[in-house]
Amino acid sequence: MKNRKSLPILCLILTTVFLLQACNLAVSSPGGIPPAALSQTPPSNTSTPFPSLTSTVTSTPTVSPMPTITLTLFYDPTVTPTRQWSACPGIVVTQTDTDKGEMLHILRCEDNLEYDLGPLAKGMYAVGPNDKFLVYVTQDGMVYGSRIGERNLVVLFNLKREKIFTVFNKGVKPNFVISFADGNPLYKLVLTEKNFNQKHPYDLPLRLTN
Numbered sequence: 001m002k003n004r005k006s007l008p009i010l011c012l013i014l015t016t017v018f019l020l021q022a023c024n025l026a027v028s029s030p031g032g033i034p035p036a037a038l039s040q041t042p043p044s045n046t047s048t049p050f051p052s053l054t055s056t057v058t059s060t061p062t063v064s065p066m067p068t069i070t071l072t073l074f075y076d077p078t079v080t081p082t083r084q085w086s087a088c089p090g091i092v093v094t095q096t097d098t099d100k101g102e103m104l105h106i107l108r109c110e111d112n113l114e115y116d117l118g119p120l121a122k123g124m125y126a127v128g129p130n131d132k133f134l135v136y137v138t139q140d141g142m143v144y145g146s147r148i149g150e151r152n153l154v155v156l157f158n159l160k161r162e163k164i165f166t167v168f169n170k171g172v173k174p175n176f177v178i179s180f181a182d183g184n185p186l187y188k189l190v191l192t193e194k195n196f197n198q199k200h201p202y203d204l205p206l207r208l209t210n
Helices: 003-026 035-039 166-170
Strands: 093-098 103-109 113-120 125-128 133-138 142-147 153-157 176-182 188-195 198-203
Touching: 113 125, 113 133, 125 176, 133 188, 153 198
Parallel strands: none
Antiparallel strands: 093 103, 103 113, 125 133, 133 142, 142 153, 176 188, 188 198
């Protein structure tokens, strides 16, 4: 019977102790957040950058040489003035129009050698700068050469077949000027056609000019 009377008192004590502890917790932890949690610094939103993986690559440029371009230009040689002798002491050539064709009378003054070349088609002649050869160009496009002292002509070029000069393509009478370029013994024949103002060089064989 005595134990039953003390039981309510014991419950009251326990309840009182429980309430006091609850009040202490509420006072020491406002808002129900533990003090340890309040003292911690909130995490920063700043992200830690990843380590740089960029490597420095030094590139050595490869320089390729530019290809050498070779341009083929029209050869415009320096023309050597050639004196055509009308009297000694050089090579005197007299051109005569005959019934059979053109005749060339050659006089070599150094030894008084005289001879004739022809008959030839109508054309024009020029003696080389070294007085050792002559060239004869006909109006129909044949080019002949002869060494001074020899009584024959050799065919050098056929201009009509080459079709370089416009006069032969159009059937016009040519108007050539004969000159020579470069030097002894390798000369070039330079033909200038006045109607169409065309110029073209030709290599002369050494057996003719030397």
